[in-house]
Amino acid sequence: MATVMQKIKDIEDEMSKTQKNKATAHHLGLLKAKLAKLRRELLTPTTKGGGGAGEGFDVTKSGDARVGLVGFPSVGKSTLLNKLTGTFSEVASYEFTTLTCIPGVIGYKGAKVQLLDLPGIIEGAKDGKGRGRQVISTARTCNVILIVLDAIKPITHKRLIEKELEGFGIRLNKTPPNMTFRKKEKGGINFTSTVANTHLDLDTVKAICSEYRIHNADISLRFDATADDLIDVIEGSRIYMPCIYVVNKIDQITVEELDILDKLPHYCPISAHLEWNLDGLLEMVWEYLDLVRIYTKPKGLNPDYEDPVILSTKRKTVEDFCNQIHKDMAKQFKYALVWGSSVKHKPQRVGKEHELEDEDVVQIIKKI
Ligand SMILES: Nc1nc2c(ncn2[C@@H]2O[C@H](COP(=O)(O)OP(=O)(O)OP(=O)(O)O)[C@@H](O)[C@H]2O)c(=O)[nH]1
Ligand SMILES: [Mg+2]
Secondary structure (H helix, E strand, O other): OHHHHHHHHHHHHHHHHOOOOHHHHHHHHHHHHHHHHHHHHHHOOOOOOOOOOOOOOOOOOOOOEEEEEEOOOOOOHHHHHHHHHOOOOOOOOOOOOOOOOEEEEEEEOOEEEEEEEOOOOOOOHHHOOOOHHHHHHHHOOOOEEEEEEEOOOOOHHHHHHHHHHHHOOEEEOOOOOOEEEEEOOOOOEEEEEOOOOOOOOHHHHHHHHHHOOOOOEEEEEOOOOOHHHHHHHHHOOOEEEOEEEEEEOHHHOOHHHHHHHHHOOOEEEOEOOOOEOHHHHHHHHHHHHOEEEEEEOOOOOOOOOOOOEEEEOOEOEHHHHHHHHOOOHHHHEEEEEEEOOOOOOOOEEEOOOOEOOOOEEEEEEEOO
């Protein structure tokens, strides 16, 4: 392990010493690819023990979605968990109070959201320091990440945490790079783009590909991609995750400072201890989770508005709805009646492929 970490450090040193310009672009690209490969090596468990690198904490998934609290020690993660879920996680003024993962549940708009309090991470977690690897591996299983920051600590902390998460293949508030990458048998590296490229040129692309022993491939870009974007696509297994920057302890800062924080995208200022803006935070979490609530309507009865079926916006067909209720439901399915914004008529008869919208009411008609 030490040797991999040493190699990572050597490459990082070399990168920081290399001036960024056209002539060095392909060399830097190559170094970035080497770095990505080494980081992956760190994450993959080796046969030689190492305590199961890349394994997260063993917490059972429960509820409709999972949200993780990530941050440096003593920023107030446990305080926030306690206030939002009523679960007890020890709070103290010293660092590293929480040493394992503590789950709690938030009931919101009829959904059950699991909130995970994770131990504080330290810089260098991605390279195997502290429990960071376990923390970030667990973070990868979440639907939304809350990066908790301390309002009175330097804002550079934000960038440090982001770097740790990025080192583990987590991409925050980003969409997958819009490019196609197809390996071939022969024909060399073919690089085309529909937009002007300010970061990548053929030399850089070739250097990165050769690091992965790819000598024949068609690569076409539909946006101004960077070397990192290309590496992400080649490496695969990146996780694109919505993230909220929760700035805690705003009771310690001035109104002027708060005004600035309030305007930043993806930011949510709070005071966990004084319970300031926790409703605002919950609302934002709900928005970032991107869930839809579907109410069931048994035949001849009123819809059940208390206990909605929760679906993700990415999987919200009538079939997804059936699968959520019962594994045999889709087999017995004849058609569904839907009331709500996804249909024109009230009710409208639809098939399994129909996409539902938030707060639709659904009645399933089974085959007899
Ligand atoms: N002023 C102020 N202090 C807070 C607030 N929230 C938490 N604290 C204090 O910050 C300290 C650390 O809080 P914790 O909740 O234990 O922090 P943590 O992030 O869980 O820390 P670790 O488990 O060590 O990673 C405690 O002394 C809390 O009382 C807040 O909104 N304002
Ligand atoms: Mg804690």
